[in-house]
Amino acid sequence: KLSEAPDRFGMGWKVPYLHIDPADLGRKFERLIRINSQSGKGGIAWVLEQDFGVEIPKAMQPELGRYVQGYSEKVGREISADEVHQVFQNEFVSPEGPYELVGYWPRPDDTDPTFIHGEVKVKVNGETKVVVADGNGPISAFVAAIKQIVDIDFSVDDYHEQAIDKGADAQALAYVPLKLAGNGVVFGVGANSNINQAAVRAIVAGLNRIAKT
Structure with a gap:
């Protein structure tokens, strides 16, 4: 009974905590x-x-x-x-924008496996374009190729990557800063089971973000 509370607690009036869901x-x-x-x-x-x-x-x-x-x-x-x-x-x-990556195929050189031949297929406002370029890695080859399509002067010096989950279903996230020739940095993020593919998707996302501004 409430009237018994002071005696039960040995002191003045108290209201006990009631734990509820x-x-x-x-x-x-x-x-x-x-x-x-x-x-x-x-x-x-x-x-x-x-x-x-x-x-x-x-x-x-x-x-x-x-x-x-x-x-x-x-x-x-x-x-x-x-x-x-x-x-x-x-x-x-997945920002809206004019660029949609259809596919990227980096192929090591027959004599120098550190030298990459890259083929990029991308849609620009719905129109499919295919370009090729070389680089000293899969990302540099992609950048050299995509620059033939986009009218944006940018560079990629470094990027952050992380794995989401583990095992066969693991996804890689790539956070890529696009450094603009004038000034500033624009980030894009890409996801794929392959870190290089995640990185190039991040670059395309960043280009779409730049195109919106």
Whole structure:
């Protein structure tokens, strides 16, 4: 009985904690970090890593943060981890744009296996183009080939890669910064079971992002 509470607890009136399942109230457990238009880039990156295993490079986090904050402001509410991931996909992995990679075939030279002959098939505004170029690696060969198609002066010096999951179903994520000749860096992200194929998809994603600006 409530009237017996002081004697039972040996002191003044107390209200005991009652542990309940949030589902009983029509709610679900929510993480301590909530994402809204004021959220910092670190919290946004933390959510992607914890829920999806996506490790956003620090150099890319500020730009991702701006997109997520803009989306939250647009919808006028806190957003879920799934929505954060969708923003990441829409803006960095599969942005709309004129370029669609159909295929890339890097082939080692017969006498020097470190020298790569690359063949690229890409659609530009729906029109299929095929170009070939050489390089001292699969990425440099791809860049040399794609530059014959796009009117963008850029370079790729280095990029970050990570594996998602393990075993036969493992996917590689490549975060590639495209350094523009004038100034600035634009990131693209690609996914594939082969890291080189993931990297070239990231380059195409970055080119589409540049074309939108």
